[in-house]
Amino acid sequence: MTTQANSSSGSCCGSCGSGDPVDVQGVGVTTVYKVSGMTCGHCEGAVAQEISALDGVTAVSAVAKTGEVTVTSAAPLDEAAVRAAVDEAGYELVGRA
Numbered sequence: 001m002t003t004q005a006n007s008s009s010g011s012c013c014g015s016c017g018s019g020d021p022v023d024v025q026g027v028g029v030t031t032v033y034k035v036s037g038m039t040c041g042h043c044e045g046a047v048a049q050e051i052s053a054l055d056g057v058t059a060v061s062a063v064a065k066t067g068e069v070t071v072t073s074a075a076p077l078d079e080a081a082v083r084a085a086v087d088e089a090g091y092e093l094v095g096r097a
Helices: 041-052 079-089
Strands: 029-036 057-063 068-073 092-096
Touching (some): 029 079, 041 079
16 A cells, blocks of 8 residues: 655665665654555655654654664654654554554
């Protein structure tokens, strides 16, 4: 049910290698979330990009192999906002790890 609009080949795996963590510098509250549906570097990048756009987020690291997304923010994030960002990327937030 996961779709990826950002892939030029129509498949998420057609754009592997773009999953470098998004790091916008800073320290604060670190929360680890479980996200389902990530399978490659492109998936990691899409999730990290959407979450990093949330107010207060200073760093994001997504790992497809474990399904874990580590988010550092200035203050605790609203889980509904994180869920919406993950949904926008085309994946499902399972909850906190």
